[in-house]
Amino acid sequence: MAPHVRPRVFVTRQLPGEALGRLSKHVELRVWEEELPPPREALLELARGVEGLITLLTDRVDAPLLEASPSLRAVSNVAVGYDNIDVAACTARRIAVGNTPGVLTETTADFAFALLMGLARRVAEADGYVRAGQWRTWSPTLLLGADIHGATLGIVGLGAIGAAMARRARGFGMRVLYVNRHPKPELEAVLGLRRVDKATLLAESDFVSLHVPLTPETRHWMGRAELAAMKPGAMLVNTARGTVVDQAALAEALAGGRLGGAALDVTEPEPLPMDSPLLKLPNVLLAPHIASASHATRGRMASMAVDNLLAALDGRRPPHCVNP
């Protein structure tokens, strides 16, 4: 990149690590310094006249934004998911779109498994119980939970994160079923997984963990009918996207006692409104979309997003590019 033509770049939030310092050596950089994302009007205004954008999953990049910024050549999302971006509209304008796959796989699976364990063994409830001064003696009936070893885990979407979840589950002595558009015979052989149809997965799994991207096909993949088809007392873990689940139907299934519980790192909307029925249910474990939130992983995601952006601004295809 020639030093005299520094492209203008807007970054919609401060990022951890050294990545933005590195970026600032190559571009005219403007960073949104507030804790909350730029409001829509501010985003449209600040995107005007820039060549590059670094965005988060909270920032909607759609046709009106692209129209407001005809100079835009690259959008780099600091996430593996990119359902906040209209990729087709970007592609039609020859705007490169990057994402951050791979670097967050293990960290996200760690957290999905932590949620599964926390839900099964009621860790948050136990913590609240002790802090509230309710612990009076050891009791044979206190806070009984579900066993993880020997249970069946159903994985929905055997991509990189789903496979990492399967490895953890096998290490804990679980039987693992999966649904995926394509069979993965190599993983079946190495990990002893079984590909089944949706009905079998729902009927046989003690835990169901969602690992699909949000697309028109996966929207409400876990709907009212699917929740009703789950094994009674089964538990749901969602670290994918909130909209993959019909949340109203989930709250009803939980309140009605049909399901054993749900652990949700992602919800619809985010943040979850304080009047959500999910907040009133003791068998719901909630987290604020932090599955990839380790120091190291968030630093790597930021760095990868900068690599993608710099490549695109330099006229190269970003190393992780989602345009077809």
Ligand code: DGY
């Ligand atoms: C992603 O990368 O898509 C996650 O949801 C945030 O890390």
